[in-house]
Amino acid sequence: MRFHSLQIGTKLTAWYMLFMLIGFAAGGCLAFLNMRNSIHSTVDGQLRERLSVVRETVNRRLRTAQVKELGEELDEDSELRPESDLLQISDQEGRWIYQSRTIKPFQLSARPAKTPTSEARTEVVKDTPIRLIAETVSLNGEVYYIQIAARMDGFYGALTRFRGRLLVLLPLILVVATAGGYWTSRRALSPVDAISLAAQKINPRNLSSRIAVPHTGDELQRLSETLNAMLGRVDAAMQKITQFTADASHELRTPITIMRTRAELALRRLRTEREYRETIEQLHAELVRTSQLVDNLMLLARADAGAELIQLEELDLVDLLRRVVSRAAPLAEERGVSLRANLPERNAVWIEGDSQLLGRLFLQLIDNAVKYTPASGYVSIEVADMDKTTRVAVVDTGIGIAETDLPHIFDRFYRADKTRSRESGGAGIGLSIGRWIAEAHLGSLNVESRSGVGSTFFVILPKKLVRASPGAMTLKA
Numbered sequence: 001m002r003f004h005s006l007q008i009g010t011k012l013t014a015w016y017m018l019f020m021l022i023g024f025a026a027g028g029c030l031a032f033l034n035m036r037n038s039i040h041s042t043v044d045g046q047l048r049e050r051l052s053v054v055r056e057t058v059n060r061r062l063r064t065a066q067v068k069e070l071g072e073e074l075d076e077d078s079e080l081r082p083e084s085d086l087l088q089i090s091d092q093e094g095r096w097i098y099q100s101r102t103i104k105p106f107q108l109s110a111r112p113a114k115t116p117t118s119e120a121r122t123e124v125v126k127d128t129p130i131r132l133i134a135e136t137v138s139l140n141g142e143v144y145y146i147q148i149a150a151r152m153d154g155f156y157g158a159l160t161r162f163r164g165r166l167l168v169l170l171p172l173i174l175v176v177a178t179a180g181g182y183w184t185s186r187r188a189l190s191p192v193d194a195i196s197l198a199a200q201k202i203n204p205r206n207l208s209s210r211i212a213v214p215h216t217g218d219e220l221q222r223l224s225e226t227l228n229a230m231l232g233r234v235d236a237a238m239q240k241i242t243q244f245t246a247d248a249s250h251e252l253r254t255p256i257t258i259m260r261t262r263a264e265l266a267l268r269r270l271r272t273e274r275e276y277r278e279t280i281e282q283l284h285a286e287l288v289r290t291s292q293l294v295d296n297l298m299l300l301a302r303a304d305a306g307a308e309l310i311q312l313e314e315l316d317l318v319d320l321l322r323r324v325v326s327r328a329a330p331l332a333e334e335r336g337v338s339l340r341a342n343l344p345e346r347n348a349v350w351i352e353g354d355s356q357l358l359g360r361l362f363l364q365l366i367d368n369a370v371k372y373t374p375a376s377g378y379v380s381i382e383v384a385d386m387d388k389t390t391r392v393a394v395v396d397t398g399i400g401i402a403e404t405d406l407p408h409i410f411d412r413f414y415r416a417d418k419t420r421s422r423e424s425g426g427a428g429i430g431l432s433i434g435r436w437i438a439e440a441h442l443g444s445l446n447v448e449s450r451s452g453v454g455s456t457f458f459v460i461l462p463k464k465l466v467r468a469s470p471g472a473m474t475l476k477a
């Protein structure tokens, strides 16, 4: 099994154990060395203190050749510290001047092996470790060697016991701490298992269910909240798609039923040529409406998928509006509604946008205004050219929109007056497409209306756009 395929808890524990092992090994070595050094420095300090006393005695006694008195004086002192007072003094020829009782069994050479340096060193003599300082004293033209030492077996024994305990205790602590670390990490990560279990249970049919959020204020709480927020978005998108599919099929069913009934009626018996022509004309009109509806539905679906790419170009808004008004004029005339375009006569208003989509948006607004305005009413189009934006208003003196309908008229498939709207061929998606077009141009589409008085639809468009990426636009500074 590879390391990276292990569970997080196991991986964390392995790292934890490795670092603890390194820490314990380093800590153990440091503690051992520290203890040894402090033993050495204590022993060396005591040896040096003693050495200075001995040196003073040697100087005092040997200056006057009192070798015997020197021995007695040193013996007296040595009795006080028989364990640590290993002392011997010899002369240049290797003759003994003094040997303490305790140093004799070691049979140290009368001449120090190394040139005396006053440096303390450890030597093992007859299986016993000793700490030794050797020093030379010159007196009356003679050279004397003083060697002073202390037995270290007691100290080293304690050190060895300390090391033995470390070697047993540290692995034990390591095992206990590793087990504790593993348990802690499993415990800390157990909500992750709960989260993934809950996430596994979520499928397209129960997208409204959510993951339980642990109120721990940590990463796991944030993770579950983020997942829930994502689920919320997926759920909303899914509901939108389901609703769209249901609404779209519902809208398509009505014209198809009408066409089917008309065709079946016509086929029931032999008809005259005029009757056939009439039926075909009716079918044709219904087909035109249906294909417009399918067109709109496809536009909405592509817009939802983010696939409707805008073809940006420099265009004269006034010219565009003029063309749209002339397309809507026959309908207005047919309905007895007067259509006025208050456009600047000579001035062009240059903006960046998709002429096809913007044409579709304005035609929709003018078409609606004409459709929902009774005969002898009027519809006018106004353009306000501002510094960085332009505002187009489509004003009518029509039936207006009730306050309760106002918040919904930009919703898909929403019709304020169902029967009337259907009669005039509307499926309730014109305004939602219109708003999408305005927003895709980083602009807006809004309405002010009073029931029975009339409505004004405002389109505000920025003049300069920059395409940041396909489908995404930013405003030009």
Ligand code: ADP
Pocket: 368, 369, 370, 372, 396, 398, 399, 400, 401, 409, 410, 414, 415, 416, 417, 421, 422, 425, 426, 427, 428, 429, 430, 431, 432, 455
């Ligand atoms: P439709 O295709 O049904 O006209 P729209 O999306 O274009 O759908 O409009 C949605 C609803 O908003 C319409 O059913 C209608 O009730 C209302 N509406 C739109 N424009 C006007 C207007 N100028 N005057 C009054 N009501 C309007």
